[in-house]
Every structure is written in structure tokens, then in C-alpha cells.
Amino acid sequence: MRVVGVAELPTRAGHFRVVAFWNNRDAKEHIAMVHGDVIGASNVPTRLHSECVTGDVMGSLRCDCRDQLLEGLKKIQSMDRGILLYLRQEGRGIGLINKIRAYALQDQGLDTVEANLALGFRDDERDYAVAAHMLRSLNVRSIELITNNPNKVQQLTQYGVSVAGRIPHVIPPNDHNRFYLETKAKRSGHFIDTWGKPHLVEQSDPVVVDGMAPPESEPAEPAPAG
Ligand SMILES: [Zn+2]
16 A cells, blocks of 8 residues: 555645555555545544445435535634545445445345445445555554444554544534435434335445434444543
């Protein structure tokens, strides 16, 4: 894993520096969106985002990826410094084509897990070793992980990343995620989108919309001080 390019990148979420990485292990191009001084810094707010072409680019409503990406960038921009790692592990790591195939199986009635298993994959094939290498290349001493998933903290720690804390990722309600709040009121924990399809959690991160109680399956955890 090495840094192969750095450039300024103004976005609709604010001004970033984009750092391009080449990973010879998975032969993929990854990027880090960097705000402020992070080289050699400690407690750097960091968000991991796994690539989702259908959500991030096309605005698919089968998952939350686009909202999570944009709100993650905005959140980092609102802080003194921060990093969003854009990891090229599409569809929970199974790849774009297999994700589309899994969607097709879901259209026939299988749930997310069953669809992945039918294609011969584990439910989640993601690997955060790449993220650990990127943070090491940026010489970040420690991070505060922006996530609603405490398991992600453990995973990164296993790869040698010093995780000093966790920052909950709470998304403000808008026209696109209002159905969360509506379905939340009607059902317990089962989110069905406006087309009647199960709403996927592709970022291994339960979505928390401001004003909505966290999913029952996630134990409530106090936000880190500071
Ligand atoms: Zn997605």
C-alpha cells in the first residue's frame, strides 16, 4: 500500500485533500478524503466507507450508502480535522456483479444473508486491513472512529490501529431517509423501503437518523466524552 497522488478536491460537502493509494495486495485504487492536518496527529475523527456504486453514484434506495457518505464528509468538515477512507470493497466485499446477482435473488424473495450464501459468499466479506494500512501510510497516531457499530472498533484494533474513541454517526432526517422514521414507527427493527424491498445496511453500520431510537439489536452505548 503506498500513496501515489495528492490533490485538492472541493466537494459539495466542503474542501478536502484527496490522497490516492495503490494497494498491490488487492490490486485496487483506494482514496482518503482528508480535512485539516492529520499527519502525525492523534484522535483523528475517521470514517470508513465501503464503495457502493449503486448507492453512492446512482442514489439507490436499496441501501443508505449515499446518505452515509455525504453526511460522513459533512461531519468531518465540521470538525478541526478528519479523514474519510473510501474503501473499494463493493457490496460487502463480494463485488458489484455479485451484488447485483444478490439483489436479483432478493427480488425473488431471499433475504440479504440467504442471497449471499446462495452465491457462495459469507454474509460479510469485508476486510479492514486495507484501512489500517492507509492510516499507517498517513502516519496517523490514533483515531476516533465515526461509527454506530462497536464491532468495527474491535476489528480495526485487531489490525493494529489505535482507536481512542467512537463518535456516533447520526444522520439528520430528510426526504430520502424519512421512510426510516415512518417504518420505524410501524415495524420493530425491520426497515422496508418505499418499493417494498428490505433496506440493506451495506456499510456494516446501523443507520441512526436523528430523532430515531437506535435499532433494538444494538446495545445502547454512551457517546465518548469530548
Ligand atoms: Zn449501498
